[in-house]
Amino acid sequence: MKRALLYTVVAWIFCIGFLACKKSVSTDSSAITIENISGTYALKGLTWTFGGFNFNVYDSLDACEKDNLIKFNTDKTVDYIDAGAVCTPPEDDNGTWDLQGDSLIFSSNYSNAKIQSFNGKTLILTGVADGETGATATTTLEKQ
Template identity: 35%
Template sequence: MNRLIKTLLLLFVVAGFSMTACKKDSDSKSNEEKLTGASCWKQSKVEAQDPFTGSWVEDTIDDCDKDDCITFNEDKTLDFDEGAVKCDPSDPQTATGTWSLSADGTTLTLNDPNSGSFTGTVTELTDSKLVLEIDVLGFKSRITFTN
């Protein structure tokens, strides 16, 4: 989870320099069921909002981040796995934290006892796609996770 938080913070710093179009699937599952129904969420797209034009620009995802896996469990715990390729060999392979979703399903918070918490706005959530918009120090990013 430390790696996830560090990666997200780095992405937001990069956001000022570099920036998803989404579609919605309709189904009857709750947002929590959509999150917990997937065995593994992986980053598939990262975008940063250009602070001057407001447009979104796609950024690259390092190979060591592409295989990272996040699992949302029904008991509100969160499992993070570094995957086969680690960015920092000294990072633990796995970490556990907690997660919460606001009642209206628009705010997702991830908590890690070692790294603190991270909150994003859910702009899209289907069985196979999660899009979070994050604002860090005035820089906006969108991260798309797929499973």
């Protein structure tokens, strides 16, 4: 009788252990995918590198530009939102974006950008500085 009870207890422990052990599905939010990149971002840093010198462009932006948002939609549209203090004229805009390897490809007047890093919240991009031949821009965006 004790042996049957022991086998029953061992069988139950095995069943509970077997049912409790399920494969975990990785949801790596830092993987560079359209779904993970999509979201609304605030500008947190902007530097230009030219001739070996780094320039902090973010600090020289108007307050109305520092609080703007960029919304990458999953349908590959992008909205530039003049949030907070509105600039004159307002800087609202829209366009399209795409992910090709480790680069974001933008429509309209915006340059393409290489993804330097992405941890699921902070997105760091590099590309040609707007209107500056030979200058590289590094943009830091933070997901809201």
